[in-house]
Amino acid sequence: MTLPPRARSVVLLVLVVVLLGAVGYRSLTSSSSAADTAPIGDGELPDGTSAFDDDHAGITELDPDLLRALRRAATDAVEDDVDIVVNSGWRSATYQRRLLDEAVAEYGSRDEAARWVATPQTSPHVSGDAVDVGPTAATSWLARNGARYGLCQIYDNEPWHYELRPDAPEQGCPPRYPDPTHDPRTQR
Template sequence: MIETTPRRSTALTGLVIVAAVTSFGLTACAADQTDAAAPPGTPHGKSSGGGKGLPGAADGKLPAGTSAFDTDLPGIGKLDPELRKAVQQAEKAMKADGIPMQVTTGWRSKKYQIELMDKAIKQYGSREKAKKYVADPDESHHVTGHAVDIGPTNADDWLIRKGNRYGLCQTYSNEIWHFELVTTPGGDCPPMTTPS
């Protein structure tokens, strides 16, 4: 069982959580990143989703290597402005520390969130089991623009340790990549939610 830990987690705690999450399978958020790269010749992945009605850049899908400064992408541009500013500040500080950071997902349309939920239901066998890994569209903080997923793992670890300087906190114990603006800069992060 994954315990809810204080926000100032150590790298070891992050690795334990990664191992636990991996043993249960990747969440739809992380699993979806494998197809997040833009087709060749498409700047910033601005496709409509391949013409199959699948979510594309207009729905918030981000290409690999997306920066918090790529505001021309709806997934970044439609984030809550205060959250976007905090993530940009954290990205600058990480870069100064020699750590590359990317936003793997930010704002998402309801359509995109529905697709992620549908994939999770197929993977886990029921909506109730899927909800341990993917929020319903009406409950997702990505749909409201109040959440970001960050990668790679060393950037997640940096944010877990130092993100509160910018008001950013890991909010789910089973998602080391998911951050929200839930404290004032320099404040303490609240306890994480542990999905049941």
């Protein structure tokens, strides 16, 4: 049985639409899409990111010594039933600028925003030298144990912000600054 030419064209068109629809659906629902495996370019991290999530630039662009210390701490914290989540790590200068602009809008002035967000030129996140961690159980665990790994809270007003201080295992963490506006590194 042969179909008339017009019917064959309609059947062929329907098959092409169904095939394209199936391919499109599979691409949208695939768990191994390029978006899932490529590092997020500006450093923004999805909720629940661990120090071991190597598919995010916010983790992989951290200073290697900081990342090693963080991973050792995260491994040991699990033994105390504490999960250390990385809320922010390395950030691009563009992302840091966006965070600063948002802080100015939220706090009403550049001076007040500076207590919470550094400029792209002075932020240790942009150089890969800082991590912001959570939840509260993790920040509490790091406050008690971080120095053993060289991980130190730097600012009194940011219990989530940690940087590597290699001498901390022997000498303890240095005194904290009240906030970033008291940190000489942010005065450049």
